[in-house]
Amino acid sequence: MGGLSRKTFQINTLSDHGKKEKLLLDSGNLLFKRHNIEAGVNQERLTADSIIEIYQELGYTAVGVGPLDLAAGVDFLRHNRDKNVPWISANLLDGEEKPLFKRWISKKIQGVDVVITAITANSPQTEPGLIIKPWNTILPELLKDINNTTNNPFIILLSTLTDAENQQIAEQFSNIHLIIGADRRKGNISPLQVNGTLLTQTGTQGKYQGLLDLKFGSKRQWAEDNSKQLADLQNRLGALNWQLKRLEKKAGIPANAGKYESSITRLRNEKEELNKEIVSRQNKGKQINNEDANKDQYIIQFVDLKKSMPFDLKTENKLTQLKNEIRELHKKKKAALAKQAAENPTGYGQDMLGNQGCAICHAKQTDFWKSTNHADAYTTLVEKEKNLDLQCLPCHMTQDIQTIPLGQQPLEHLLNFPQELQAVGCETCHGAGKKHSMEPERFKMTKLPGKKICLTCHTDDHDDNFVYNTKLPKVSCPAE
Ligand code: HEC
Numbered sequence: 001m002g003g004l005s006r007k008t009f010q011i012n013t014l015s016d017h018g019k020k021e022k023l024l025l026d027s028g029n030l031l032f033k034r035h036n037i038e039a040g041v042n043q044e045r046l047t048a049d050s051i052i053e054i055y056q057e058l059g060y061t062a063v064g065v066g067p068l069d070l071a072a073g074v075d076f077l078r079h080n081r082d083k084n085v086p087w088i089s090a091n092l093l094d095g096e097e098k099p100l101f102k103r104w105i106s107k108k109i110q111g112v113d114v115v116i117t118a119i120t121a122n123s124p125q126t127e128p129g130l131i132i133k134p135w136n137t138i139l140p141e142l143l144k145d146i147n148n149t150t151n152n153p154f155i156i157l158l159s160t161l162t163d164a165e166n167q168q169i170a171e172q173f174s175n176i177h178l179i180i181g182a183d184r185r186k187g188n189i190s191p192l193q194v195n196g197t198l199l200t201q202t203g204t205q206g207k208y209q210g211l212l213d214l215k216f217g218s219k220r221q222w223a224e225d226n227s228k229q230l231a232d233l234q235n236r237l238g239a240l241n242w243q244l245k246r247l248e249k250k251a252g253i254p255a256n257a258g259k260y261e262s263s264i265t266r267l268r269n270e271k272e273e274l275n276k277e278i279v280s281r282q283n284k285g286k287q288i289n290n291e292d293a294n295k296d297q298y299i300i301q302f303v304d305l306k307k308s309m310p311f312d313l314k315t316e317n318k319l320t321q322l323k324n325e326i327r328e329l330h331k332k333k334k335a336a337l338a339k340q341a342a343e344n345p346t347g348y349g350q351d352m353l354g355n356q357g358c359a360i361c362h363a364k365q366t367d368f369w370k371s372t373n374h375a376d377a378y379t380t381l382v383e384k385e386k387n388l389d390l391q392c393l394p395c396h397m398t399q400d401i402q403t404i405p406l407g408q409q410p411l412e413h414l415l416n417f418p419q420e421l422q423a424v425g426c427e428t429c430h431g432a433g434k435k436h437s438m439e440p441e442r443f444k445m446t447k448l449p450g451k452k453i454c455l456t457c458h459t460d461d462h463d464d465n466f467v468y469n470t471k472l473p474k475v476s477c478p479a480e
């Protein structure tokens, strides 16, 4: 969500660029991060509502329905259909096998009928009465229908299926011209032609925008595929570099003086040639080639979302409003949880002691810990007014992550955690310590927290240069 107002700014500026006809597309899975969202008002639904409003504002041409978009039930989307988000799915059907959304839409671009359709990947949790038909049963008829109603269309498929499945589709249905994927295990995928179909995707979470510049010819057929040759050249360069490094290393040993000189020179020349060829191919890929004018051509650019990108003011206001709604909601939840805990004091987090308890016997380590930013992790959220935000609390609080992995911890309890656990405290790294504090010799603590522990929070999204060996000394408590 944090990046959304930058993303809005970026999309608005990118699409203002030039006066070309444009399509704004998203393959789906944009609303939720889990497959099943509880009923009632909660942070995830409020957040999804805001995303929908922002997408509506941006004026998307088509958005595929992904299984994660169905997590709050199909009615959540249908209710929001009034809001003009152009949801598309060819294979999401109701109990009577009628499509729940438009199966495709078409738009004339450069005089060509561009058809955008979408396939929803199967969901591990579909609500009763909802059918997600497999792609291989739906596509033949769908393509027939499209081709019967449009003339020589350029067909784009938005897909939340896996990259492997998209490749299978490309192999079987060469009359789909472009597949835009959303495989969450893959990042950006440079365009790849499979059996005449172009496959590509940008990584999840909106870190990149894929800018695809299309020029249609009279034939629905791609011009020469530059990308494959480029990939081959780059592979060759990789192998050559490896050989060269190995020889240079050998040549560095005094006993080998002069022995490899001619081979090294030969490889260096080869490398120079290869580099030239790559640059020329890359430049070629940046231009539309007039010799191939009767075929379809493309140029792709992945534009990354820079931290320095300005905010879009309107989106930023919407996000502030969302933040306040979430705070109000969670203030109420917090009060309810406090009442519950007072009535029934055994519950979640009971094996933990809290920092002050450890301090009694480990004063030296506690003093050190207080000097690290871990001790202020919760304060950081308070300063940002994010201390009632369930998306932030997990990594800025003390939890027993050695017993239950972070992603599986119950969330709302965090709202009611006592002050002693409001920080990345001792027990984050050393494990829950209530028993240890009573019988230290009998119940031992984890002394050295492994890399895996750190990485539960120091993920790429939140710390893009985490190196365990260099970061560890900064948080290692001193010995007695
Ligand atoms: C009542 C005193 C007491 C309290 C309270 C206490 N400890 Fe300890 N702790 C000890 C003693 C004594 C040892 C040494 C035990 C041993 O070496 O057998 C120890 C050892 C440790 C070690 C080193 C383990 C090792 O293998 O060398 C860690 C880490 C540790 N404690 C963390 C904590 C944390 C975190 C807390 C709070 C949740 C805590 N302790 C609370 C007394 C205490």
Ligand code: HEC
Pocket (backbone or CB within 6 Å): 371, 372, 373, 374, 376, 377, 378, 380, 381, 394, 395, 396, 397, 399, 424, 428, 429, 449, 450, 453, 454, 455, 456, 457, 458, 468, 471, 472, 473, 474, 475
């Ligand atoms: C529960 C989540 C969590 C875990 C686990 C965690 N960290 Fe952190 N770490 C944070 C947060 C959050 C911050 C930023 C705190 C702030 O500034 O508000 C941080 C900050 C840091 C910093 C900067 C601290 C400073 O004082 O400059 C270092 C270094 C660091 N962590 C290393 C580690 C290492 C090494 C581990 C594993 C042994 C680890 N962290 C485990 C959440 C975590």
Ligand code: HEC
Pocket (backbone or CB within 6 Å): 002, 380, 381, 384, 386, 389, 391, 392, 393, 394, 395, 396, 456, 457, 458, 459, 462, 463, 464
């Ligand atoms: C997956 C774990 C995780 C989540 C979730 C998370 N953070 Fe953090 N956060 C970190 C880590 C790790 C750092 C330290 C990064 C570093 O050392 O460079 C950090 C650092 C920060 C800092 C910078 C502290 C400083 O001044 O240097 C801020 C501000 C912050 N987080 C706010 C938030 C907010 C707001 C949210 C919720 C929208 C959030 N975080 C959610 C792990 C997380």
Ligand code: HEC
Pocket (backbone or CB within 6 Å): 355, 358, 359, 362, 365, 366, 369, 370, 374, 424, 425, 426, 427, 428, 429, 430, 447, 448, 449, 472, 475, 476, 477, 478, 479, 480
């Ligand atoms: C970010 C992770 C982290 C946090 C949080 C943390 N520690 Fe540590 N602690 C370490 C590391 C790393 C070591 C060094 C282990 C080693 O070198 O084997 C260590 C060592 C220790 C030791 C053993 C010292 C020795 O060698 O005898 C104790 C006791 C200890 N910590 C207590 C605490 C207490 C108490 C707190 C909270 C006030 C705390 N730690 C918070 C990471 C952490």
